Amino acid sequence: MLALSVPALLRNPDQLASFRDDPSAAGTGVEELLRQLAIPAPLLRTAVADIDLNGNRIAAGEHVLLSPLTANRDPGLVPERPDDLDLHRRPVAQLSFGFGVHQCLGQQLARLELxxxxxxxxxxxxxxxxxxxETDLRFRQGSTVYGVEELPVTW
Incomplete structure (x- = not known):
């Protein structure tokens, strides 16, 4: 998540400056980065019963692909500019650490580290x-955690 956050902040210099210089921006900034850069891989699930979901019928036995990254950008969740990075956005519920009993036990430590x-x-x-x-960055393939293979930087 640290490595994914760096290019996102470099693409948004004003956001980077705010994150770097304003200690109060760290809390909302981390939540926004987690929302926008969700690292869990999409989940493949099989419906155990017939269900109607928002007018779409899913039959028992059909496969459903769930993407935390896509869910975190749902306009129903973030109605204004869901694809834009806004480190001052009011934090919203997001799926970057799972949901319910399937939440990451280390999420508070991860937030603190960030x-x-x-x-x-x-x-x-x-x-x-x-x-x-940035187009030359290589991303992990076949991993349960989304991220970059390496992050070559200059300073």
């Missing part, structure tokens, strides 16, 4: 940048 590490990284390396074009 709140501490990202601003510290940005303050320590104010000229931080990508060493390669």
């Amino acid at each position: 709140k501490i590490a990202l601003p510290a990284l940005l303050r320590r390396f104010p000229a931080l940048g990508l060493a390669v074009p």
Whole structure:
């Protein structure tokens, strides 16, 4: 999540400056980054019974692909500019750490690490940048956690 957050912040210099310089932005900023960059892989589930979901019929035995990243950008959840990074957006419920009994046990530690590490990284390396074009970044394949293979940077 740290490595995914860096390019997202570099694409939004005003957001990066706010995150780096305003300690009060870390809480909402981390929640927004988690919402926008959800790292869990899509989940494949099989319907155990017939169900109607928002006017769509899913028959028992059919497969359904659930994407936390797509769900976190649902206009019903985030009605204004759901695809835009807004570190001052009021946090909304999101699925980056799962839901219900399937929530990540380490989510509070992960949030704390992001709140501490990202601003510290940005303050320590104010000229931080990508060493390669963002389009050259390689992303994990076949992993249950979405992320970059490596993050070449300059400072």
